[in-house]
Amino acid sequence: MQFIDLLIYVSIYCKMNDIKLSSNSTHSSTILPVNKFYFDYNATTPLAPEVIQTINDSLKEHWGNPSSNHIEGSKAKKALEKAREEVASMISAIPSEILFLSGGTEANNLVLYSAVVHFKKWVISQPDSSFSHMKPHIITTKVEHDSIKYPLLRRYFVEADVTYLGVENLPTSVIDNIRPSTCLITVMLANNETGIMFSVAHIARLLSEVNKKREAEGLFKILLHTDAAQAIGKLPVDVTDLKVDYLTIVGHKFYGPRVGALYVKKLGSGAPLYPLLYGGGQERGYRSGTENTPMYVGLGKACALVQENVLEYSSHMKKMRVYLERQLKKAFANYIKINCVDPCNVSNPEECSIPPSGPKQTHFIFPRLPNTTSVSFYYPEVPVLENSGVCSFHAKRSIRLSVGRETTVPEIEAIVIDIKQAISKALDPLKLPTSSSTSNST
Amino acid sequence: MQFIDLLIYVSIYCKMNDIKLSSNSTHSSTILPVNKFYFDYNATTPLAPEVIQTINDSLKEHWGNPSSNHIEGSKAKKALEKAREEVASMISAIPSEILFLSGGTEANNLVLYSAVVHFKKWVISQPDSSFSHMKPHIITTKVEHDSIKYPLLRRYFVEADVTYLGVENLPTSVIDNIRPSTCLITVMLANNETGIMFSVAHIARLLSEVNKKREAEGLFKILLHTDAAQAIGKLPVDVTDLKVDYLTIVGHKFYGPRVGALYVKKLGSGAPLYPLLYGGGQERGYRSGTENTPMYVGLGKACALVQENVLEYSSHMKKMRVYLERQLKKAFANYIKINCVDPCNVSNPEECSIPPSGPKQTHFIFPRLPNTTSVSFYYPEVPVLENSGVCSFHAKRSIRLSVGRETTVPEIEAIVIDIKQAISKALDPLKLPTSSSTSNST
Numbered sequence: 001m002q003f004i005d006l007l008i009y010v011s012i013y014c015k016m017n018d019i020k021l022s023s024n025s026t027h028s029s030t031i032l033p034v035n036k037f038y039f040d041y042n043a044t045t046p047l048a049p050e051v052i053q054t055i056n057d058s059l060k061e062h063w064g065n066p067s068s069n070h071i072e073g074s075k076a077k078k079a080l081e082k083a084r085e086e087v088a089s090m091i092s093a094i095p096s097e098i099l100f101l102s103g104g105t106e107a108n109n110l111v112l113y114s115a116v117v118h119f120k121k122w123v124i125s126q127p128d129s130s131f132s133h134m135k136p137h138i139i140t141t142k143v144e145h146d147s148i149k150y151p152l153l154r155r156y157f158v159e160a161d162v163t164y165l166g167v168e169n170l171p172t173s174v175i176d177n178i179r180p181s182t183c184l185i186t187v188m189l190a191n192n193e194t195g196i197m198f199s200v201a202h203i204a205r206l207l208s209e210v211n212k213k214r215e216a217e218g219l220f221k222i223l224l225h226t227d228a229a230q231a232i233g234k235l236p237v238d239v240t241d242l243k244v245d246y247l248t249i250v251g252h253k254f255y256g257p258r259v260g261a262l263y264v265k266k267l268g269s270g271a272p273l274y275p276l277l278y279g280g281g282q283e284r285g286y287r288s289g290t291e292n293t294p295m296y297v298g299l300g301k302a303c304a305l306v307q308e309n310v311l312e313y314s315s316h317m318k319k320m321r322v323y324l325e326r327q328l329k330k331a332f333a334n335y336i337k338i339n340c341v342d343p344c345n346v347s348n349p350e351e352c353s354i355p356p357s358g359p360k361q362t363h364f365i366f367p368r369l370p371n372t373t374s375v376s377f378y379y380p381e382v383p384v385l386e387n388s389g390v391c392s393f394h395a396k397r398s399i400r401l402s403v404g405r406e407t408t409v410p411e412i413e414a415i416v417i418d419i420k421q422a423i424s425k426a427l428d429p430l431k432l433p434t435s436s437s438t439s440n441s442t
Numbered sequence: 443m444q445f446i447d448l449l450i451y452v453s454i455y456c457k458m459n460d461i462k463l464s465s466n467s468t469h470s471s472t473i474l475p476v477n478k479f480y481f482d483y484n485a486t487t488p489l490a491p492e493v494i495q496t497i498n499d500s501l502k503e504h505w506g507n508p509s510s511n512h513i514e515g516s517k518a519k520k521a522l523e524k525a526r527e528e529v530a531s532m533i534s535a536i537p538s539e540i541l542f543l544s545g546g547t548e549a550n551n552l553v554l555y556s557a558v559v560h561f562k563k564w565v566i567s568q569p570d571s572s573f574s575h576m577k578p579h580i581i582t583t584k585v586e587h588d589s590i591k592y593p594l595l596r597r598y599f600v601e602a603d604v605t606y607l608g609v610e611n612l613p614t615s616v617i618d619n620i621r622p623s624t625c626l627i628t629v630m631l632a633n634n635e636t637g638i639m640f641s642v643a644h645i646a647r648l649l650s651e652v653n654k655k656r657e658a659e660g661l662f663k664i665l666l667h668t669d670a671a672q673a674i675g676k677l678p679v680d681v682t683d684l685k686v687d688y689l690t691i692v693g694h695k696f697y698g699p700r701v702g703a704l705y706v707k708k709l710g711s712g713a714p715l716y717p718l719l720y721g722g723g724q725e726r727g728y729r730s731g732t733e734n735t736p737m738y739v740g741l742g743k744a745c746a747l748v749q750e751n752v753l754e755y756s757s758h759m760k761k762m763r764v765y766l767e768r769q770l771k772k773a774f775a776n777y778i779k780i781n782c783v784d785p786c787n788v789s790n791p792e793e794c795s796i797p798p799s800g801p802k803q804t805h806f807i808f809p810r811l812p813n814t815t816s817v818s819f820y821y822p823e824v825p826v827l828e829n830s831g832v833c834s835f836h837a838k839r840s841i842r843l844s845v846g847r848e849t850t851v852p853e854i855e856a857i858v859i860d861i862k863q864a865i866s867k868a869l870d871p872l873k874l875p876t877s878s879s880t881s882n883s884t
Contacts, residue, residue, distance in 0.1 A: 038514060044507035044732065052501045059494045059699075065486035072480060102544035105721035105731035147721030147730060154720050257501075258734035276718060278596050279547035279589030288589060289547030290486065292700035295737065 037415055041404035042192050042230060042372055047298070048255040048405075054301040055257060058294035066291050067280060076293045083300025087261050090303040091228075091247065092238045099262045099273070099283050100296045104229050104250035105147040107262040108186075110276055110287075111225045111246045112138070112151050112158045115184035118272040122220050136160040137181040139174055141198070143167055143191050145227055167196065167366070171203040178210060184223045189231040189242075193400055194340050195372025197235075200226045204243035223271060229253050233306045234369050235314055239263055245271035249303075251295075255405065256302025259295040313405055318370035320403040320412060325373050327416040332377065339374040339398060340366060372402045479857055483846035484634050484672060484814055489740070490697040490847075496743040497699060500736035508733050509722060518735045525742025529703050532745040533670075533689065534680045541704045541715070541725050542738045546671050546692035547589040549704040550628075552718055552729075553667045553688045554580070554593050554600045557626035560714040564662050578602040579623040581616055583609055583640070585633050587669055609638065609808070613645040620652060626665045631673040631684075635842055637814025638782050639677075642668045646685035665713060671695050675748045676811050677756055681705055687713035691745075693737075697847065698744025701737040755847055760812035762845040762854060767815050769858040774819065781816040781840060782808055814844045 047055075062079040064072025084095040101107050119136040126132070140148060142164045152162050163177045174185055185207065190197045204224055211221050225246040228237050233254025239247055247263040265271040268284065279288030306313070328336055376398045401415075489497075504521040506514025526537040543549050561578040568574070582590060584606045594604050605619045616627055627649065632639045646666055653663050667688040670679050675696025681689055689705040707713040710726065721730030748755070770778055818840045843857075 040507075040510060040512065040514075043510050043515075044505065046505040047501050052498070055501060056494070056498045059489050059497060063486065063488040063694075065482075065694075068482060068485050070482065072482075073485075102548070102734070103731040105719050106544070108721070109719045145721070146723070147719075150720035150723075150730070252505075252507075252732060258732060258737070277547050277551045277589075278592035279550070279587070281588070281592075288592070289545040290694060290700060292544070292737070295700070295734070 037411070037418070039401040039403065039407075039415060041407075042195075042253070042400065042402035044252045045233075045255045045404055046406075047252075047257060048302060048305055050305060051256055051298050051301045055294050055298035058297040062293045062297060066293060067282065076291075079297050080291055080293055083297045086300035086304045086307075087249065088263075090232070090237075090307045091249070091263060092240045093263050097239075097263055097265060097267050099264060099267065099286055100291060100299075101260045101262055101287055102292075103252075103258060103260040104145070104227065104248050105260075106276075107248040107250075107260050108145065108147040108225075108227055109151050109158075110262060110273070111186065111248070112148070112160075112184070113276055114272055114274045115223050115225075116158050116160055117274040118223075119181075119183035119220055126218075128218070134181045136183045137163070137179050139163045139165065139177050139182060139185045141165050141167055141170070141187055143193070144186065144188055145192060145229065148186055148188075148227060167191075167198070170198050171200075171206060174203050175206045175210060178222065180219055182222050183220055184225060186225040186227070188227040188229075189237065190228075190234070190369045190372075192230045192372075194374040195230075195369035195402070196340050196366035197231070197369060198366070200224075200244060201242050208243070230369060230372075233302075233310065233313060234317060234371055236310055239265070249299075251299045251302055254302055254306055257295045257298040259292060259299055261299065314370045316405065317403050317407070320407045320409075321371055321373055323409060324401060324403065324412045324416070325375075327412055328373075328375055328419075331416050331420045335377060337376045339376055340368065371404065372400065374398055374400050479853070479860070481843040481845065481849075481857060483849075484637075484695070484842065484844035486694045487675075487697045487846055488848075489694075489699060490744060490747055492747060493698055493740045493743045497736050497740035500739040504735045504739060508735060509724065518733075521739050522733055522735050525739045528742035528746045528749075529691065530705075532674070532679075532749045533691070533705060534682045535705050539681075539705055539707060539709050541706060541709065541728055542733060542741075543702045543704055543729055544734075545700060545702040546587070546669065546690050546695075547702075548718075549690040549692075549702050550587065550589040550667075550669055551593050551600075552704060552715070553628065553690070554590070554602075554626070555718055556714055556716045557665050557667075558600050558602055559716040560665075561623075561625035561662055568660075570660070576623045578625045579605070579621045581605045581607065581619050581624060581627045583607050583612070583629055585609055585635070586628065586630055587634060587671065590628055590630075590669060609633075609640070612640050613642075613648060616645050617648045617652060620664065622661055624664050625662055626667060628667040628669070630669040630671075631679065632670075632676070632811045632814075634672045634814075636782050636816040637672075637811035637844075638808035639673065639811060640808070642666075642686060643684050650685070672811060672814075675744075675752065675755060676759060676813055678752055681707070691741075693741045693744055696744055696748055699737045699740040701734060701741055703741065756812045758847065759845050759849070762849045762851075763813055763815055765851060766843060766845065766854045766858070767817075769854055770815075770817060770861075773858050773862045777819060779818045781818055782810065813846065814842065816840055816842050 058079060062076040064070075064074070064076040066073055066077040066080050068074075080100075081095065084098045084100070087093075088095045088098045099107075101110070115138065116136045123131050123134055136159070138152065138160045140152065140162060151158050152160065160183070161179075161181070165173050165177065170187070174187065185203065187198050187200055187203060189200055207222060207224055214221060223245045224243075225248070226242060226244050227248040229248055229250040230253060231237050232249060237247075244263075245265045249261040249263065251260060252258045264273050267273060267286070273286050275286050275288065277288050280290065282288050282291055325338055328338075403412075500521060504518040506512075506516070506518040508515055508519040508522050510516075522542075523537065526540050526542070529535075530537045530540045543552065557580065558578045565573050565576050578601070580594065580602045582594070582604060593600050594602065602625070603621075603623070607615050607619065612629070616629065627645065629640050629642055629645060631642055649664060649666055656663060665687045666685075667690070668684060668686050669690040671690055671692040672695060673679050674691060679689075686705075687707045691703040691705065693702060694700045706715050706728075709715060709728070715728050717728050717730065719730050722732065724730050724733055767780055770780075845854075
């Protein structure tokens with residue numbers, strides 16, 4: 001069995017977009033039914049039953065056009081505004097700060113675009129001609145989601161100089177890299193691959209001081225964005241703590257539907273926003289297009305569930321993640337490393353170049369999401385992780401396992417056995433612990 | 443009773459966005475329950491029961507991330523591709539020419555953006571420096587949807603000269619207005635307010651000749667787009683007849699969900715397309731963002747229903763529309779005019795300035811959608827229609843009524859009585875025909 005087949009079989013996120021499910025990829029060691037092996041909750045979650053019910057009801061009841069001045073329109077509009085309250089409430093925002101969007105990708109693109117446009121307009125408005133040739137500068141990390149990374153790389157109207165920071169010196173490195181032309185800092189709240197979390201609240205505190213000075217100097221007020229896609233639903237997220245200007249919300253990462261929302265601080269009078277799409281003027285003109293009411297109503301429900309139960313979800317996920325990591329350690333002993341937790345023990349420092357690097361050293365420690373584990377195996381090269389604070393040696397041998405609200409102990413035991421069998425087959429003979437040591441302890 | 447209350451009450455589309463449902467807006471002459479009075483199917487339709495069921499099943503079954511290389515991802519991807527086939531099949535396209543999008547607004551914005559970007563890239567690529575200062579030019583009509591109108595008016599990266607054509611001399615006026623710098627012609631297939639239809643196929647034939655000459659002259663090949671939002675589901679729409687480069691599809695106008703699709707002729711090797719949103723590279727990189735699978739699966743179902751039943755839908759709608767117009771004529775006699783059908787009989791030619799104008803003259807006649815009637819009353823001024831081939835006198839006195847698959851004869855009779863009572867109350871005394879003449883004939 002190829003390691004690649006293992007990855008496919010055990011439903012591991014592996015970011016190898018060119019690999020398709022091959023028809024001859026069979027595996028006979030099934031312990032639970034195949035579709036029970038889902039350890040990819042960071043890619044997407046199923047919808048909560050309550051959310052499905054809400055969407056289903058809404059498809060029947062709220063089909064009117066919220067812009068229409070009649071009873072069907074009014075029903076839809078009320079439902080939409082209730083959903084907006086639920087989204088806002090989850091993150092301690094107010095409803096008028098919430099913009100409904102097609103998803104996280106649109107939200108992230110919109111923030112980048114808005115910051116750049118706002119900076120350009122600011123430059124033009126300055127009487128001081130020394131600003132006139134200033135190109136916008138954006139600070140971000142090397143580990144952002146593609147919907148931040150690619151607009152910055154490719155998009156012709158997000159023309160900006162970009163500083164990509166490694167994760168090891170956050171948050172101070174953010175402040176150290178500010179330039180007079182900096183217009184936006186965008187740092188995710190939690191990384192999708194390793195689960196490590198960044199202290200955006202800390203960045204906000206430091207930035208607040210910087211912005212005070214900049215105001216006195218007549219410089220552009222730097223905007224702060226965080227993509228909270230992976231954090232929401234796993235840990236409490238509160239904009240009054242984070243003090244960001246923008247925060248991205250993605251429904252399908254927390255048992256909601258495939259739509260998103262963007263928090264914009266004091267939208268209208270606060271953080272600037274420029275529409276990417278023009279048309280009927282929906283969402284106060286910031287996002288035209290007849291609203292996908294049933295999906296937004298479903299998003300509202302998913303947010304309400306999170307607000308009510310996030311600590312319970314979080315606690316369950318953490319328990320499962322801890323058990324998963326313990327079982328993996330039992331099964332693979334020294335042949336496995338939990339990334340961003342275990343010390344790096346690559347003998348050749350060249351191979352582990354991210355500081356603090358070298359043999360036997362401990363990697364920087366970040367808090368982690370309760371549901372995510374990134375593990376490196378010492379055997380096969382698996383091209384997965386890059387720039388995530390994991391040395392290239394380990395990055396090439398890593399997989400991600402993310403648990404969800406439904407994950408159970410038997411599932412974890414089954415998947416650990418499954419991974420072990422697959423690896424044994426791929427790379428016989430291995431000196432792994434005997435199988436008796438992998439069973440039945442919590 | 444205010445005329446405005448009538449508009450709200452009878453669920454007429456009236457494009458007065460600043461008017462809210464007032465709490466003291468009461469009406470006692472209810473014949474059918476209020477929510478039965480729905481004559482606004484051009485604003486949005488309810489979802490077909492089969493579509494609701496499909497979405498509901500899909501929310502449970504296809505929640506996986508279509509980009510994930512595992513069983514849940516694969517199930518979602520298959521469902522998505524089946525839906526793409528259904529959308530393509532409805533308009534005689536091939537699946538690879540269909541791009542799933544959040545809605546018609548995104549589709550229309552994307553076309554405008556792509557044409558402009560493509561033209562700019564073409565200009566840069568020309569060795570002949572005489573092209574280098576050429577600004578893109580777009581030809582459209584005065585009656586396009588806001589999602590065409592406003593991007594052209596407001597959007598800073600759709601920088602183009604625009605020619606807005608009146609509808610009276612289409613399609614020849616399109617060709618007459620072509621310039622060397624013309625990059626796009628966008629003309630809707632059917633107008634949302636009056637229901638009049640434009641011969642896009644005719645424009646395509648004429649344009650094909652023009653493009654042959656332009657090719658010989660080394661000029662940019664002009665692209666052709668049609669927004670088919672209002673036509674699909676009411677009449678057969680076939681891209682092999684229309685021969686357009688782009689065609690906009692909007693689910694919620696034909697009993698589908700609030701998402702859309704864009705037909706792009708030979709996408710990848712044919713009509714150019716440039717992404718507005720970057721990220722995970724979904725939709726072959728043309729539209730990033732995890733796909734809203736259940737909604738697209740629902741769109742596919744709505745398209746399959748249309749493909750199977752469009753002639754039946756069309757025939758029913760037309761029957762209802764004919765009956766509605768007959769009942770209105772009985773109720774209002776000479777005090778009503780069916781726009782784009784009846785001759786204009788304003789005595790002062792100044793008041794009816796769109797050619798052919800003047801007293802007693804017949805307006806140009808276009809084919810109309812089977813479901814839409816735009817009627818003008820001679821009494822109150824209702825600020826509704828502009829530029830739609832209706833003189834300003836009539837435009838100010840017009841309302842739109844659009845019927846749907848469920849519209850019945852009793853509903854029509856009820857709404858006609860309702861409108862008549864409301865107008866009588868608003869403008870007593872009127873010399874309307876007696877109520878006996880409005881009842882019971884098909």
